[in-house]
Amino acid sequence: MKKHRAYRFPTRSGHRYRLWIDGHGFFPAMERAIANARRYVLLEFYLCESGALMERFILLLAAAAQRGVRVCLLLDAYGAMGLQKGDRERLCSSGVDLAFYNPLRLARWGRNLFRDHRKLLVVDGEVAFTGGAGLTDDFDPDLRPETWWHDTMLEIRGPCVADWHALFARIWNRWAPFPLAACAPCSTPEYVGGGLGRVAAQPLAVARSEIMRSYVREVRKARQRVWLATAYFMPSWKLARALRMGARRGCDVRLLLPGPFTDHPSVRHMGRRYYQSLLRHGVRIFEYQPRFSHLKLLLCDDWVSLGSSNADAWNYRWNLEANQEAQDPDLAEQVETMLQEDFARSLEIDLADWLRRPWHRRWPEWFWGRVQALLAWISSQVRQRTGSDEPL
Secondary structure (H helix, E strand, O other), X not given: OOOOOOOOOXXXXXXXXXXXXXXXXXXXXXXXXXXXXXXXXXXXXXXXXXXXXXXXXXXXXXHHXXXXXXXXXXXXXXXOOOOOHHHHXXXXXXXXXXXXXXXXXXXXXXXXXXXXXXXXXXXXXXXEEEEOOOEOXXXXXXXXXXXXXXXXXXXXXXXXXXXXXXXXXXXXXXXXXXXXXXXXXXXXXXXXXXXXXXXXXXXXXXXXXXXHHHHHHHHHHOOOEEEEEEOOEEOOHHHHHHHHHHHHOOOEEEEEEEOOOOOOHHHHHHHXXXXXXXXXXOOEEEEEOOOOEOOEEEEEOOEEEEEOOOEEHHHHHHEEEEXXXXXXXXXXXXXXXXXXXXXXXXXXXXXXXXXXXXXXHHHHXXXXXXXXXXXXXXXXXXXXXXXXXXXX
């Protein structure tokens, strides 16, 4: 059997990180980076749809391309179904190189399930952004003042930017007719005293989940706190066990999960099946109340993992994912401050109250749990037939 390295990219030192919270923070920062680009702009996103936000990005990307900047936009074919034909044509006619990951085709059957769920912006090999956001109006508080989605993007400067470039190039060169050979990344200097970092990627092979391997390892190592925020919670048995064992040995283990606002209520019910076992072992569970929490991050002591990956099994089976891992006290403090505010806006689940719920409050978890089991079985059968590599 062919052996694989535990991680594709090594741990590197000398990084500066900045946590941008919600669309009124990270979209202007990303737009400034694109406006200041001199050599190239690389974007890779799952959700992308026509609207006021995408109009801003189309104009920015077109302006960059017209002043001689190489602009590459890689979108997931399913996640970008809401991007109208006219907007696609405007991008291409303005000089933007546009490509789509795994276009949907009936004849491809199960291979249509392979999706690119990553969210990434790289500019000039100097700065990268990654997180959970999409290029849709749902993430912009100014455009959706009542219903915007709560999320983050992480700004990265330092040697890992070259790894994000390489990660993008590998998929781009497989799906786009315009190779990236002419856009070699700059040699990014280390920042003196900067934090450690590593890019953890999720290839489309179940046995090689770098992100899940890191999650379980760091949860097991944690001595003070384990705070996990995810939009969809269907953990592997290894992660669920690590969370329970962490709470039993005295760690402050908390989950921040969506409350009444979510784009997939059925998935929320599936995730709630795990509550009783976790609560019995001392894990604290908070459901965010003001709006949909789309966060995807893990804080273990001063170690942070933030990116596109949710803590759900579907991610590890079908999606391209990538997270930035960081050992950096300043970033950990930024994440801690945000999560403390989010916990205060959440409803904490009490075990006694949870056990006293009437049957009509319990049955959705039972029903969707059976659906989850059926889908997992079907997914496993399809996965065996399609193989473990990305679709050709």
